[in-house]
Amino acid sequence: MDTGDGRGRRRSVRTCRRAGARGAKMKREVGKVLGTLSVENTEDKQVPMEEGDDEEEEEEEANCLYTNLFRSDTTRRKTAGAAAATAATAAPRYSLLREVGRGSYGVVYEAVARGSGARVAVKKLRCDAPENVELALAEFWALASLEKRHENVVQLEECVLQRNGLAQKMSHGDKRSKQYLRLVETSLKGERVLGYPEEPCYLWFVMEFCEGGDLNQFILSRQPDPRTNKSFMLQLTSAVAFLHKNNIVHRDLKPDNILISEKSGVPVLKVADFGLSKVCAGLGGLGKEGDDKNVNVNKFWLSSACGSDFYMAPEVWEGHYTAKADIFALGIIIWAMLERITFIDAESKRELLGTYVRQGTEIVPVGEALLENPKMILHIPQRRRSSMSDGIRQLLQDMLAVNPQDRPDAFELEIRMDQVTCAA
Numbered sequence: 001m002d003t004g005d006g007r008g009r010r011r012s013v014r015t016c017r018r019a020g021a022r023g024a025k026m027k028r029e030v031g032k033v034l035g036t037l038s039v040e041n042t043e044d045k046q047v048p049m050e051e052g053d054d055e056e057e058e059e060e061e062a063n064c065l066y067t068n069l070f071r072s073d074t075t076r077r078k079t080a081g082a083a084a085a086t087a088a089t090a091a092p093r094y095s096l097l098r099e100v101g102r103g104s105y106g107v108v109y110e111a112v113a114r115g116s117g118a119r120v121a122v123k124k125l126r127c128d129a130p131e132n133v134e135l136a137l138a139e140f141w142a143l144a145s146l147e148k149r150h151e152n153v154v155q156l157e158e159c160v161l162q163r164n165g166l167a168q169k170m171s172h173g174d175k176r177s178k179q180y181l182r183l184v185e186t187s188l189k190g191e192r193v194l195g196y197p198e199e200p201c202y203l204w205f206v207m208e209f210c211e212g213g214d215l216n217q218f219i220l221s222r223q224p225d226p227r228t229n230k231s232f233m234l235q236l237t238s239a240v241a242f243l244h245k246n247n248i249v250h251r252d253l254k255p256d257n258i259l260i261s262e263k264s265g266v267p268v269l270k271v272a273d274f275g276l277s278k279v280c281a282g283l284g285g286l287g288k289e290g291d292d293k294n295v296n297v298n299k300f301w302l303s304s305a306c307g308s309d310f311y312m313a314p315e316v317w318e319g320h321y322t323a324k325a326d327i328f329a330l331g332i333i334i335w336a337m338l339e340r341i342t343f344i345d346a347e348s349k350r351e352l353l354g355t356y357v358r359q360g361t362e363i364v365p366v367g368e369a370l371l372e373n374p375k376m377i378l379h380i381p382q383r384r385r386s387s388m389s390d391g392i393r394q395l396l397q398d399m400l401a402v403n404p405q406d407r408p409d410a411f412e413l414e415i416r417m418d419q420v421t422c423a424a
Contacts, residue, residue, distance in 0.1 A: 094206070096122060105132045110209060119209040120157060127161075127183065127201045134187040135275035136203050142248050142274040144172035145281065152239035154259060154272040158206040170203070210270055212260025216352050218267065219255075219337055226387070228267065230421045233334055235269040237410070237417040240330055243271070244323050244410040247281040247295045250274065251306045253329035255336075255353045276306040280323075297323040298409050310343070310354040314371040314402055324404035327413060331399030332366060338392070339382055355382075366400065374402045391420030 094111045101108035106125035113120055127133045143156035159170040161179050168179055212218055215232075222228075236258070243250060250257075250271065257273035280300040305312075305319040313328035315321040335341070336353040343363060345352050357369040357376070370376055380396050381388045395416055401407045408416060 094120065094122060105129075105135065111206075119211070121207050121209045123205040123207075125203045125205070127186070127203055130186050130190045133183050136205075137183060137187050138277055139274035140170065140203075140205075141172065141279055142277040145248070145279055146246055150239060150242040152235045152269050152271060153242060154210070154270040155208045156205070157208065158204075160204045161201070162204060163201040167204075207272075208261070208270070210259035210261045210272075212262045212267060215255035215258040215260065215269070215333070215337070216350070218260045219340070219353060220342070220351060224340065226424075229338055230424065231267075232269055232337065233417055234421060236271075236330060236334065237414045239269065239271045240326055241410040241414040244297045244326070247279055247297050248274075249278045249280060249297060249300075249302065249323045250276075250326050250329075251278060251302070252276040252308060252311075253326055253333065254308050254311045255333060256308075258333070278302055309368070310352075310356060310365045312365060312367045313404065314367045314374070315404055317368055317371050322404060324407050324409065327399050327407045327410065328367065328404075330413075331396050335380060335396050335400075338388060339386065341382065370400075370402045389420065389424040391423050395420055 093115070094113055096109040096111045098110050099107055100110050100121070106123050108121055108123045111120050111122045112118070125132055125136050127136065140156075140159055143154075144159075146153070146156075149155060161168045161170050161183070163179065168177065170180060171177070240250070240253070252273060252275070253271070257271065259270040259272050261268045261270055280297050281295055300322060302321055302325075303319050305316055307316055307325070307329070311329040311332050313321060313325040316325050332355050333353065336355050341353065341355045342351045343354055343356060344350070355366055356363040357366055358364075359369070366378070378397065378400055380393050380400075395408075395413075399407055399413070
């Protein structure tokens with residue numbers, strides 16, 4: 001192992017590989033019930049659009065989200081004139097303030113809800129490619145399936161499908177919506193079924209805004225703080241236990257996908273970015289008697305090798321794994337956070353939290369190195385002068401076990417983490 005900053009960085013690829021095909025970097029984010037869009041631009045400041053969105057109408061639609069109508073295509077045709085007049089005078093429900101992030105598949109904005117003044121995050125995702133639709137639906141299904149909120153899981157507020165100037169509320173499993181069914185068909189068939197390319201289709205996701213950035217930014221911009229580390233470890237394990245209890249395997253846990261909210265005056269972690277997640281409910285787990293929803297998520301096997309290299313468990317590289325892969329990723333994150341182990345991302349050139357193994361001039365993800373050499377011993381902690389307690393050290397060793405059966409599940413982990421942080 002090595003404690004350097006990883007400037008010999010080999011790769012950091014976020015993938016979801018199917019049938020042995022390596023590739024396609026995937027980006028995303030989610031929401032629940034927005035409003036409709038108007039072509040009337042009431043904002044003085046232009047909001048940057050996605051590459052290729054150079055039509056005047058699309059630029060205007062990007063600036064304001066309106067609530068004046070959720071209508072069927074039939075209603076829209078009958079009242080086109082009246083709707084246009086209403087759109088021109090309706091007060092915008094959300095005002096987009098600035099672009100805060102941009103990826104291959106969408107743009108994220110900071111916005112303000114006009115009614116409450118609350119800040120929210122809004123992501124616009126163009127759904128003209130099946131891979132975009134698959135990512136969006138995966139995140140939508142995961143967050144929409146949660147019946148309860150959790151403080152450490154990002155909250156989905158609204159999701160709206162926009163096509164041909166018409167906005168429609170997205171509801172989970174809505175078989176009455178032709179647009180929703182077409183999105184599902186697009187994802188399943190792997191080909192566009194929503195119309196011609198000149199008819200752009202978008203999904204707008206609205207969720208809580210996290211002003212503290214991601215875990216990388218927060219940790220690396222501050223001096224080490226044992227109390228913050230302890231709090232973050234407890235919050236992370238609580239979030240993953242909540243997701244697994246609700247039959248959701250995240251499959252892409254990493255510091256980039258852990259956001260920070262400071263609204264309460266103290267940093268609160270929010271696990272986000274569920275585009276590669278898998279909802280395992282109703283898939284034959286071993287639940288408690290009389291509790292049909294309690295699926296044993298660790299009994300469900302997954303086969304798509306998804307995630308980001310430096311956080312992927314050995315079995316994920318092979319494409320045959322369970323929810324225990326989330327535990328491995330969490331072990332990498334916590335280890336890197338405690339010892340501030342970083343590497344430089346080859347694409348973004350950002351310094352990111354993450355542990356690795358050095359092989360000559362290259363650095364190799366821990367999971368990949370363990371797959372190649374299952375008997376390799378991980379030196380935890382890496383630094384000779386470390387304040388890491390024996391309890392945390394042993395817990396990290398168990399979380400990063402080569403054999404997933406030797407790792408604690410999320411519920412055992414939550415209990416053990418509470419014990420070792422109290423003793424530390």
